[in-house]
Amino acid sequence: MLREDLFKNLTAHCKEYGFIFPSSELYDGLAAVYDYGQNGVELKLNIRQYWWEAMTRLHQNIVGLDSAIFMHPKIWEASGHLSAFNDPLIDNKDSKKRYRADVLVEDWIAKQEEKLEKEVGKAAKRFGEAFDRAQFVHTNARALELQQSIDSTRTRLANLLTGNDLAGLKQLIEELEIVCPISGTRNWTDVRQFNLMFATRLGSVSEEANEIYLRPETAQGIFVNFLNVQKTGRMRIPFGIAQVGKAFRNEIVARQFTFRMREFEQMEMQYFVAPGSEMEWFEYWKEARLQWHLALGLGQENYRYHPHDKLAHYANAAVDIEFNFPFGFKEVEGIHSRTDFDLSNHARVSGRKVQYFDADRNESYTPYVVETSIGLDRTILMVLSACYDEEHLASDDGKEDIRKVLHLPPALAPVKVAILPLVRKDGMPERAEAILHDLRLRTACHYEEKDTVGKRYRRQDAIGTPYCVTVDTQTLEDGTVTLRERDSMQQQRIPAERIYEAIAPTTELNSLLKKL
Numbered sequence: 001m002l003r004e005d006l007f008k009n010l011t012a013h014c015k016e017y018g019f020i021f022p023s024s025e026l027y028d029g030l031a032a033v034y035d036y037g038q039n040g041v042e043l044k045l046n047i048r049q050y051w052w053e054a055m056t057r058l059h060q061n062i063v064g065l066d067s068a069i070f071m072h073p074k075i076w077e078a079s080g081h082l083s084a085f086n087d088p089l090i091d092n093k094d095s096k097k098r099y100r101a102d103v104l105v106e107d108w109i110a111k112q113e114e115k116l117e118k119e120v121g122k123a124a125k126r127f128g129e130a131f132d133r134a135q136f137v138h139t140n141a142r143a144l145e146l147q148q149s150i151d152s153t154r155t156r157l158a159n160l161l162t163g164n165d166l167a168g169l170k171q172l173i174e175e176l177e178i179v180c181p182i183s184g185t186r187n188w189t190d191v192r193q194f195n196l197m198f199a200t201r202l203g204s205v206s207e208e209a210n211e212i213y214l215r216p217e218t219a220q221g222i223f224v225n226f227l228n229v230q231k232t233g234r235m236r237i238p239f240g241i242a243q244v245g246k247a248f249r250n251e252i253v254a255r256q257f258t259f260r261m262r263e264f265e266q267m268e269m270q271y272f273v274a275p276g277s278e279m280e281w282f283e284y285w286k287e288a289r290l291q292w293h294l295a296l297g298l299g300q301e302n303y304r305y306h307p308h309d310k311l312a313h314y315a316n317a318a319v320d321i322e323f324n325f326p327f328g329f330k331e332v333e334g335i336h337s338r339t340d341f342d343l344s345n346h347a348r349v350s351g352r353k354v355q356y357f358d359a360d361r362n363e364s365y366t367p368y369v370v371e372t373s374i375g376l377d378r379t380i381l382m383v384l385s386a387c388y389d390e391e392h393l394a395s396d397d398g399k400e401d402i403r404k405v406l407h408l409p410p411a412l413a414p415v416k417v418a419i420l421p422l423v424r425k426d427g428m429p430e431r432a433e434a435i436l437h438d439l440r441l442r443t444a445c446h447y448e449e450k451d452t453v454g455k456r457y458r459r460q461d462a463i464g465t466p467y468c469v470t471v472d473t474q475t476l477e478d479g480t481v482t483l484r485e486r487d488s489m490q491q492q493r494i495p496a497e498r499i500y501e502a503i504a505p506t507t508e509l510n511s512l513l514k515k516l
């Protein structure tokens, strides 16, 4: 199946099976805002928990925080968000559609990369085993031309963004002859800066009310609590503060389902280190975070690092972990070395001392920060898009049978085990309910008795339930049940009291944490 079709089907699947709904659907929705349904919320909880435990339980020197969304407006002055949290936007005058100017250029680069890969693919077929990619790209005229235009455009874009050169950005779009995908024309407005923060007012009397902002990242709540946590927790550097919470960005172009939302959740960890040791910790967290992803088993080949061409206003090193989404490799997480930018700016703007006394060095300094920042919603989309599958099975009557299945890592699945009486009589429901009563204290269960057992299996496959337990006549005789595994569809008979033992090794969160 085409990846585009797969993505369309996944979006429909998310709605049909209670994972993700468009927000305010009764009122035709609200752009780039989504709600999580009964299964989505469980998946979200499990991913959040996996991240939280990996950070706080597995690291004795990382503690949690839950700071408020509303914060003093001066915080955004100190953090640089008021002046620098902008995206360059451009409108097409014919379609009246708005775009991020940098994304238009990036999409153009991605197209050139596709063309290059086509050339490489053709040559690889032609040359067979003797094919040397690097040599081909260096010697073949067409490939060389494509590679050079990709490299030079990328460098030019990075320089224009760093230099805030909006006129230059427009010129680049014109030179590359980029057209609006809707109107097909090159009738562009000038490029303008657009601040991504949502403003609102705090206070009941409008004249007295202060303009405040919905936080565009959770990190600042951690920075302004640095001293509180360090002092009350008697934390010694290096140490980290982890937080999960909502962030809000008025994204210019919101598309690709939950990939880019205007209200979303971030899982961020700020690691405070001694100045000069930040690159070592940057490397450490780069590795550790990739390992967290790999433990999910979504395929090593689906990940890559992408070092930043343009560093954010606060960073001295930055890398993205990109995942191979159905629409290509895109950022799911960022690891940034933020220097002492945030803490020293909060000290400057607040007029307070924000420093740490290092007993080993016998000196006070402003700590440096290495942060890991991952979008919870984007991680959910990553997991769902990697796990959604439409299997073509041969059915008994020779007709094609499509099994929609989510091959979720069992520890993340909303339901770990479904308990199904084979039929709704002969004491089977009662026996199945007794099993449920015992098991639900240990794991997430679902009980269902409607429809044939085959149909019930399929419904559980569709929401990614790794195990189904069926209670049948034999259960009433010898106390055994059938345990069906989602991916292999294999069934085995086990004593009812051994169900938890059989499923725990894969369904417990510890099965993931052990791999870290």
Ligand code: ATP
Pocket: 217, 249, 251, 258, 259, 260, 261, 262, 264, 265, 266, 331, 332, 333, 334, 373, 374, 375, 376, 377, 378, 379
């Ligand atoms: P992008 O380049 O995609 O806009 P970013 O570099 O601005 O992302 P960061 O500020 O580094 O993103 O935010 C950290 C993480 O938060 C991202 O890796 C992503 O997973 C998530 N994130 C950022 N913006 C959004 C959004 N609009 N919707 C969903 N998740 C987001």
